[in-house]
Amino acid sequence: MSEHYFTESPTSDAKTRELSLELAGHQVTVETASGTFSPTRLDLGTAVLLRHLPAPEPGDLLDLGCGWGPIALDAALEAKDTEVDVRVWALDVNSRSLDTTRKNAQRLGLSSISPVTAAEIPADLEFQTIRSNPPIRVGKEALHDLLTTWIPRLAPGGRADLVVSKNLGADSLHTWLIDTLGEGFDVVRTGSSKGYRVLTVHRD
Numbered sequence: 001m002s003e004h005y006f007t008e009s010p011t012s013d014a015k016t017r018e019l020s021l022e023l024a025g026h027q028v029t030v031e032t033a034s035g036t037f038s039p040t041r042l043d044l045g046t047a048v049l050l051r052h053l054p055a056p057e058p059g060d061l062l063d064l065g066c067g068w069g070p071i072a073l074d075a076a077l078e079a080k081d082t083e084v085d086v087r088v089w090a091l092d093v094n095s096r097s098l099d100t101t102r103k104n105a106q107r108l109g110l111s112s113i114s115p116v117t118a119a120e121i122p123a124d125l126e127f128q129t130i131r132s133n134p135p136i137r138v139g140k141e142a143l144h145d146l147l148t149t150w151i152p153r154l155a156p157g158g159r160a161d162l163v164v165s166k167n168l169g170a171d172s173l174h175t176w177l178i179d180t181l182g183e184g185f186d187v188v189r190t191g192s193s194k195g196y197r198v199l200t201v202h203r204d
């Protein structure tokens with residue numbers, strides 16, 4: 001049986017491949033591995049998200065569900081170019097995703113990226129920025145748990161950007177986020193392209 005990309009410890013052989021792509025205006029070559037999300041190309045939703053993001057703010061940035069690391073790598077490259085002090089926490093449940101992100105960060109000389117499991121993130125840490133192409137396929141309950149765990153960890157004045165396919169429920173997730181986060185959070189659609197929505201959460 002094939003494994004899900006969100007399997008914690010993939011048991012299938014890791015077939016690695018190199019991928020050349022542009023991130024934060026740099027032509028880069030990264031490694032991807034089977035058993036992780038979208039190993040053959042930059043996911044279209046992630047590409048839409050990256051095009052809609054502002055420059056990273058100084059502080060802690062969470063890449064929620066990092067896969068092989070495109071969102072974390074993009075943020076760290078841009079922060080390095082602009083000399084903004086950003087610490088990137090690349091979080092995933094899949095150990096192979098974390099290994100691949102670690103190798104890619106090393107390969108691109110990006111020491112600001114820490115690939116981590118949830119248990120490795122200090123419990124009192126608040127994030128200036130959260131970015132995610134969230135794992136819709138884990139199911140609604142697990143997705144909601146994930147978002148209610150991490151989005152309230154935005155620091156005051158912080159911002160989260162999520163990309164979700166319209167066909168996979170972006171608009172109902174938008175309504176759910178408004179209802180669930182409640183006062184102190186503002187949720188707006190800041191982008192819509194190629195069947196994807198970018199939802200942005202601001203914390204007061």
Ligand SMILES: C[S@@+](CC[C@H](N)C(=O)[O-])C[C@H]1O[C@@H](n2cnc3c(N)ncnc32)[C@H](O)[C@@H]1O
Nearest residue numbers: 005006037046065066067092093094133134135
């Ligand atoms: C849609 S993929 C996006 C991957 C990567 N950010 C990208 O854009 O290519 C979602 C990721 O969330 C991860 N994930 C699933 N459940 C998770 C959880 N509970 N905590 C953290 N990451 C999780 C999956 O393993 C997967 O790598």
